[in-house]
Amino acid sequence: EVQLAASGGALIQPGGSLRLSCAGSGFTFSHYWMHWVRQVPGKGLEWLCRIKNDGSIVDYADSAKGRFAISRDNAKNTLALQMNSLRVEDTAVYFCTSEQFWGRGTLVTVSS
Amino acid sequence: VLTQTPLSLSVTPGQPASISCKSSQSLLRSGGRTYFFWYVQKPGQPPQLLISEVSTRFPGVPDRFSGSASGTDFTLDISRVEAEDAGVYYCMQSMQLPLTFGGGTKLEIK
Numbered sequence: 001e002v003q004l005a006a007s008g009g010a011l012i013q014p015g016g017s018l019r020l021s022c023a024g025s026g027f028t029f030s031h032y033w034m035h036w037v038r039q040v041p042g043k044g045l046e047w048l049c050r051i052k053n054d055g056s057i058v059d060y061a062d063s064a065k066g067r068f069a070i071s072r073d074n075a076k077n078t079l080a081l082q083m084n085s086l087r088v089e090d091t092a093v094y095f096c097t098s099e100q101f102w103g104r105g106t107l108v109t110v111s112s
Numbered sequence: 113v114l115t116q117t118p119l120s121l122s123v124t125p126g127q128p129a130s131i132s133c134k135s136s137q138s139l140l141r142s143g144g145r146t147y148f149f150w151y152v153q154k155p156g157q158p159p160q161l162l163i164s165e166v167s168t169r170f171p172g173v174p175d176r177f178s179g180s181a182s183g184t185d186f187t188l189d190i191s192r193v194e195a196e197d198a199g200v201y202y203c204m205q206s207m208q209l210p211l212t213f214g215g216g217t218k219l220e221i222k
Contacts (some may be wrong), residue, residue, distance in 0.1 A: 045153075045159065046216075047210055050211070059220045061210045061211075097158075099161070099164070100161050100164065101157035101168065102161075104158060105158055
C-alpha cells in the first residue's frame with residue numbers, strides 16, 4: 001500500500017523556522033519527482049516547490065523562493081521542507097505529493 | 113493560470129456532470145504528452161488523483177470519469193454521478209513553472 005505522510009507541523013511565531021518531513025513507502029520513492037503543496041483550511045491548493053527524483057533539480061514558487069528549501073534522502077525515502085522567515089500567511093496544511101500519490105498533510109500555524 | 117468553472121454544482125445521482133478548466137497558455141509539449149491532472153478532495157483528506165495526462169484514468173478510478181481537452185480547454189466529465197463522488201475537484205498543470213491548480217469545483221449530490 002502506498003503511503004505518504006507529512007509531519008513536523010506546529011504553532012510557530014512569525015519569523016521562526018520549521019522543518020517538515022515526509023516519509024514515503026509502498027512505491028519506488030527514488031523514481032518520482034516530489035512536491036510540496038499547501039492549502040489554507042477551506043481554500044484551494046497552492047504548489048510550493050518540487051525536486052527531481054535524483055535531487056539534481058529544484059524549483060520554487062515565488063511564495064517559497066528564498067525562504068523555503070526542499071530536499072530529499074532517497075536512501076531513507078524521505079522528503080523535507082525547511083521553512084525560514086515564516087509569515088502569518090504561511091499558515092496552512094502542507095502536503096507532500098508525487099503528483100500520483102498524496103500524503104496526509106501537516107498543519108503549520110504561524111501566529112504570535 | 114487555470115480558470116476552473118463552475119465554482120460549484122449540484123447534481124442528482126445518475127445525472128452527468130462536467131467541470132471545465134481553461135488555461136491562459138498552451139500546455140502542449142512537443143513530445144506529445146501533456147501533464148494535466150484532475151483530483152478530487154474529500155473532507156479531511158488529501159487530494160486523490162483521478163486523471164493524469166489529460167485523459168488517463170488512475171488505476172481504480174471508475175470509468176464514469178473521463179478527461180478531455182480542446183486547445184487550452186480541459187474538461188472532466190462524470191457520466192453518471194454517484195453519492196460517493198461528492199467533493200471538491202481540482203485541475204492541475206505541471207507543464208510550466210510554476211505548477212498551478214484551478215480554484216476548485218465543489219460537487220454536491222442532491
